[in-house]
Amino acid sequence: MKAFVMESGEWKLKDMPEPLAKSEEVVVSLKAAGINRRDLGLIKRYGDNPEAMIVGSDGAGIVESVGxxxxxxxxxxxxxxxxxLRWYTNSEGPPVEFDILGMPDHGTFAEKITVSAEQLEKKPHYLSWEEAGSLALPALTGYRALFTKGQVKKGDTLFIPGAGSGVATFLVQFAKNIGARVIVTSRSEEKRQHAQKIGADRTIATDSDWVEEMADETIDLVIDSVGGATFNRSLDILKKGGRIVIFGATxxxxxxxxxxQFFYGQYQLFGSTMGSREELRDMLDHMESYNMRPVVDKTYSLDQAQEAFDYLASGNQFGKVVLKISE
Incomplete structure (x- = not known):
């Protein structure tokens, strides 16, 4: 089968052996797979290992065979x-057995994959393959950060530095679904306009003076994945006793x-990563109840995987970049 792999320090398209289902496993013929920023950084971690490793964490398809x-x-x-992987019920943090698909296990950028049956959920019927294949990792990450850790509620004001990531597009929609107010930033006027189209109440330029721009706002919750470039700026506009959730550091x-300043302000700081199967199922129920769809920016074929990686690395996307693997 055709797959996009890391091998000897390089990305390449390669023929790999067809997977087989062992006991309690399932072979899925993949239709689409979403690319995440995690995938871009894996080659540094994998190094010059000569053994081909299939990358990719998200995917959707049709069950071909079961063990x-x-x-x-x-x-x-x-x-x-x-x-x-191996995180079943909602908990304060992931269990020690937790890992993310797509290294050290083979991932989803291939025509087929073998996974444990416990890692599968029924595809939401109203989503396209491209939408379903780009869903789980960013939506679950955003859902846990917003609801489990951030404890957002109706009437809260949520601030999101950076409007274009896949997670950010889910955060905006989740928060608006439950009646929160949403403010986002971007350097791009086009991205700010896109954010308003999916529900953001207010957008501001990244390089503006946030304290001055939001002097009339009360920020209850910040969800930030940018890291060092925005952390203190976010803290400056957060209300006393407010919450800040960090799920990444680009x-x-x-x-x-x-x-x-932090303890006098009695701020609350939370880390968040992915989420449990329980939260994933709650997230899918939430999406279906609001007929909510992922924002798909561009779709590429598996043969164009390197081009898709380059586009995501450029930071020009708004929403998800997806590999269409089969018709």
Missing amino acids: EDVIDFAAGDEVIINPA TEDTVDFNLR
Whole structure:
């Protein structure tokens, strides 16, 4: 089968062996797979390893075959893949067994994949393959950050630095669904306009003075994945006793901040990563109840995977970049 892999420090398209289902496993013939920023950084972690590793965490497709002791799925079922491995119930943090699909296990940028049956959920019937294949990782990440950690509620004002990421597009829609007010930033006027189209109440330029721009706002919750470039700026506009949730760091991984200012302000800081199967199922129920759809920016074929990676790395996308693997 055709797959997009890391091998000897390079990305390449390569023929890989057809997967087989062992006991409690399922082979899925993939239709689409979403690219995440996590995928871009894996080659640094994998290094010069000569063994080909299939990347990709998100995907949707049709069950081709099932192994022994699989009772919940059968050939022909339309499914999405839960990339959060071995995290079943909502908890304060992930269990030690938790990992993310797509290294060290083979991932979804291939024509087929073998996964444990417990990692499958029925595909939401109203979504296209491209929408379903780009869903799980960013939507689950946003859902846990917003609801489990951020405890957002109707009437809160949510601030999101950066409007264009897949997670940000889910955050905007989730928050608006429950009646929160949403403010986002972007350097791009086009992205700010897109954010308003999916529900953002207010958009501001990233390089503006946030304190001055939002002097008339009360920010209850910040959800930030930018990191060092925005952390202190976000803290400056957060109300006393407000909450800030961090789920990524696309800029600096480390940040200095004033502890005295922090504890006098009685701010609340939370880390968040992905989420449990319980939260994934709650998220799917939420989406279906609001007929909510992922925002898909561009779709590429598997043969164009390197081009798709380059586009995501450019930061020009608004929403998800997706590989269409088969018709």
